[in-house]
Amino acid sequence: MKITHLALALGLALVSTQARAEKLVIKGSDTLGAKLVPQLAEQFKAQHPGTTFDIAAEGSTTGIAAIIDGTAQIGMSSRRAKPAEVGAASAKGVHMKPTIVAYDGIAVIFNSANPIKSLTKKQVEQIFTGEVSDWSAVGGSGGKISIYTRNTSSGTYSDFKELAMKKRDYAGGSQKMAGNEQIASEVGKNPNGVGYVGLAYTKAGGIKVMSIDGGLPSVQTVHAKTYPYARPTFYYTNGEPTGLAKQFLDFTISAAGQKIAAQVGFVPIP
Amino acid sequence: MLRNYFVVIAVAASLVLGGGVARAQDAGALLDLLVKKRLITDQEAEEVRGELTRDVANTSAGKLKLSSPITEIELYGDMRVRYEVRTGQAGLPDTITPANENTQRNRARYRLRLGLRGTLTDDWFFGLRLETSSNPRSTNVTFADEASGGPFSKGSDGISVGQAYLGYKGLRDFTFTVGRMPNPLINTSMVWDADINPEGLAEQWKHTFNLSLGGGQTSAATYDKDGKAVAGVTSEPTKITIDIFANFAQFLYDDSNPEDPVGPRAVSGGRLVPRTDAFLLAWQVGAKINFTKDIFLQFAPTVYNYTGNGDSFNVRFVGDPNFRVGATTVSTNQTGINSLMIFDMPAEFDWKFGEIPMRAFADFAVNLNGDDRAIAAGHPTKGDQRYAYQIGLGIGKLKKKHDWSLEGFYQHVEQYALDPNLVDSDIFDSRVNMEGFVLRGGYAITDAVTFNLTYGYGSQIDHDLGTGGVGDAFTINPLRKYQIFQADLNVKF
Numbered sequence: 054m055k056i057t058h059l060a061l062a063l064g065l066a067l068v069s070t071q072a073r074a075e076k077l078v079i080k081g082s083d084t085l086g087a088k089l090v091p092q093l094a095e096q097f098k099a100q101h102p103g104t105t106f107d108i109a110a111e112g113s114t115t116g117i118a119a120i121i122d123g124t125a126q127i128g129m130s131s132r133r134a135k136p137a138e139v140g141a142a143s144a145k146g147v148h149m150k151p152t153i154v155a156y157d158g159i160a161v162i163f164n165s166a167n168p169i170k171s172l173t174k175k176q177v178e179q180i181f182t183g184e185v186s187d188w189s190a191v192g193g194s195g196g197k198i199s200i201y202t203r204n205t206s207s208g209t210y211s212d213f214k215e216l217a218m219k220k221r222d223y224a225g226g227s228q229k230m231a232g233n234e235q236i237a238s239e240v241g242k243n244p245n246g247v248g249y250v251g252l253a254y255t256k257a258g259g260i261k262v263m264s265i266d267g268g269l270p271s272v273q274t275v276h277a278k279t280y281p282y283a284r285p286t287f288y289y290t291n292g293e294p295t296g297l298a299k300q301f302l303d304f305t306i307s308a309a310g311q312k313i314a315a316q317v318g319f320v321p322i323p
Numbered sequence: 324m325l326r327n328y329f330v331v332i333a334v335a336a337s338l339v340l341g342g343g344v345a346r347a348q349d350a351g352a353l354l355d356l357l358v359k360k361r362l363i364t365d366q367e368a369e370e371v372r373g374e375l376t377r378d379v380a381n382t383s384a385g386k387l388k389l390s391s392p393i394t395e396i397e398l399y400g401d402m403r404v405r406y407e408v409r410t411g412q413a414g415l416p417d418t419i420t421p422a423n424e425n426t427q428r429n430r431a432r433y434r435l436r437l438g439l440r441g442t443l444t445d446d447w448f449f450g451l452r453l454e455t456s457s458n459p460r461s462t463n464v465t466f467a468d469e470a471s472g473g474p475f476s477k478g479s480d481g482i483s484v485g486q487a488y489l490g491y492k493g494l495r496d497f498t499f500t501v502g503r504m505p506n507p508l509i510n511t512s513m514v515w516d517a518d519i520n521p522e523g524l525a526e527q528w529k530h531t532f533n534l535s536l537g538g539g540q541t542s543a544a545t546y547d548k549d550g551k552a553v554a555g556v557t558s559e560p561t562k563i564t565i566d567i568f569a570n571f572a573q574f575l576y577d578d579s580n581p582e583d584p585v586g587p588r589a590v591s592g593g594r595l596v597p598r599t600d601a602f603l604l605a606w607q608v609g610a611k612i613n614f615t616k617d618i619f620l621q622f623a624p625t626v627y628n629y630t631g632n633g634d635s636f637n638v639r640f641v642g643d644p645n646f647r648v649g650a651t652t653v654s655t656n657q658t659g660i661n662s663l664m665i666f667d668m669p670a671e672f673d674w675k676f677g678e679i680p681m682r683a684f685a686d687f688a689v690n691l692n693g694d695d696r697a698i699a700a701g702h703p704t705k706g707d708q709r710y711a712y713q714i715g716l717g718i719g720k721l722k723k724k725h726d727w728s729l730e731g732f733y734q735h736v737e738q739y740a741l742d743p744n745l746v747d748s749d750i751f752d753s754r755v756n757m758e759g760f761v762l763r764g765g766y767a768i769t770d771a772v773t774f775n776l777t778y779g780y781g782s783q784i785d786h787d788l789g790t791g792g793v794g795d796a797f798t799i800n801p802l803r804k805y806q807i808f809q810a811d812l813n814v815k816f
Contacts, residue, residue, distance in 0.1 A: 140380030151369045220391040221444055285365060
């Protein structure tokens with residue numbers, strides 16, 4: 054009899070634990086997923102004990118694909134979903150709903166030893182497309198330009214191509230990195246290096262942010278959209294979010310969440 | 324939220340009315356403006372943008388994906404069915420075909436041309452056109468003309484690449500084109516068959532000058548009945564625009580294969596026979612003087628010359644009929660491009676008679692090396708057969724449904740005047756040493772469908788010479804008399 058009671062008690066305890074230990078699967082952008090979302094998750098967990106997170110930051114494309122495939126509740130993306138992705142989602146009955154969670158300015162970064170202080174948008178385009186391959190062509194002291202970009206699944210890769218390169222292809226010799234931190238690290242080590250990262254990744258050692266047409270990425274220039282490479286970042290959900298996904302999204306865009314976004318280096322929603 | 328719905332409806336309406344992916348981009352700009360004016364938030368704009376993207380993605384156009392370097396693309400083409408009758412009469416100096424023998428060829432034909440052209444980033448452009456028939460001077464396929472394969476055989480229904488070119492427009496006023504291209508030269512059918520797409524390089528320059536000829540004035544201010552001043556009326560000064568242009572071309576006419584053969588090269592007269600590619604070079608400068616929107620005068624003096632040898636057209640042109648030496652038939656050359664230095668002057672004057680567009684056109688050409696060409700052909704006394712001209716009048720234009728047009732011209736092409744490999748294949752059956760007239764009428768059944776009737780009559784100019792050139796429908800040479808009738812139904816898309 055005692056054994057029966059014990060088994061029943063254990064069973065109830067197990068069911069109760071499973072009900073409370075909710076898991077939120079978030080996939081996508083490295084820009085959002087490497088720093089901001091993990092910190093938001095920590096804060097959220099403190100307010101919602103028992104909640105667990107599975108965060109995979111492998112590029113915006115993977116986040117959007119995860120929403121289409123139903124393998125994540127939230128898809129992080131630093132770019133808008135492409136028409137082909139929206140079409141594929143529709144075909145599967147998935148309604149791609151974007152929610153702006155913060156703003157970002159893609160910063161063009163150089164090695165801190167590089168004497169150049171400012172570039173024009175045209176020069177940035179020329180550098181990243183390979184039209185210019187030596188620093189002397191853009192006012193530098195000479196040396197073959199080493200270009201570091203994100204990989205093709207990155208939203209920043211697509212956004213930069215659209216915002217800075219008139220959709221032209223990257224230079225043939227550009228090196229594709231898995232994340233913002235890797236780009237910042239490589240540029241910091243290479244005196245001839247140039248790359249781009251989200252604003253939250255500009256504090257790395259050995260790099261400096263280049264002024265573009267006389268302007269730097271900042272809260273003011275991003276909000277005013279005067280910085281040429283400013284952009285919103287998104288959570289994508291399948292229709293209106295519900296349950297834990299809605300709670301986390303609401304937390305992200307709340308004052309507390311936006312405070313964290315600002316602390317990490319993003320530009321909060323005005 | 325209500326405001327959001329309003330924006331969705333407004334922007335979607337603009338999409339529906341305008342239609343297409345391009346309109347979605349316009350809607351994006353509209354959303355940006357609404358955000359900037361603080362009429363909607365970024366989030367609302369994103370939701371609308373998402374809805375529009377979904378709508379567009381589900382349309383046929385939205386499912387079409389273009390590579391990112393393409394900035395604009397156009398699919399175009401035309402389809403034509405034709406019934407044609409040609410008759411020819413043999414004449415002297417043919418020693419094989421009896422004089423006054425008649426021949427007739429009736430053909431039902433079709434043609435299909437399907438093209439894709441577009442612009443790329445950084446001022447590049449490209450074009451591709453697929454065409455029926457491999458004949459450079461015709462895209463027609465004759466129904467049921469296959470000698471084998473049974474009824475409805477597809478033996479002659481092949482598709483060829485008619486155009487494949489790319490170009491650059493990045494320098495102001497200049498256009499550079501390379502490949503198999505639409506003819507970049509201003510010309511008439513007297514010199515160039517319209518179906519020919521030459522291969523090689525072309526450089527074009529065009530600049531527009533605006534001239535004010537004065538005459539504009541403002542009348543003095545007047546006063547109305549209440550004594551208030553009324554501003555004078557200002558009339559525009561007379562202005563004309565002049566397009567000055569220059570077109571240069573280096574067309575690869577005949578590829579020599581190989582330039583350096585295995586073993587010793589042929590020797591003639593103690594000298595190595597040159598083996599170089601043959602080029603047709605064109606040098607054209609001209610002007611189009613636009614007096615008004617509807618009235619202009621255009622002329623485009625051009626010089627054509629040929630360099631190199633090639634290996635198919637390097638035999639001297641004769642143009643005479645075949646003849647017999649004993650039991651052997653000797654075929655004379657009809658395609659040689661020796662001794663051709665042609666000055667050509669196409670000109671056109673357009674105006675309107677009431678609401679009817681009118682067009683007077685003319686072309687004059689002379690082969691400056693006509694004497695040499697005649698001597699090489701074995702007719703040293705016929706060096707004066709070096710001139711060609713065309714003069715005609717057109718009334719109306721086929722631009723939209725119920726439009727009509729009439730056109731007539733007279734053409735005279737002497738034996739040594741032009742390159743017989745380039746002249747029109749319909750009028751005078753690809754021949755030179757012919758003269759005659761052409762009448763053509765057209766009617767637009769719809770904006771895209773037109774019906775045309777053409778009649779042409781030609782006759783041999785110099786009865787001592789053949790009618791040089793490889794005939795299109797007939798092999799008899801000379802064509803003493805020639806007639807052509809064509810009825811065409813065309814669809815353009």
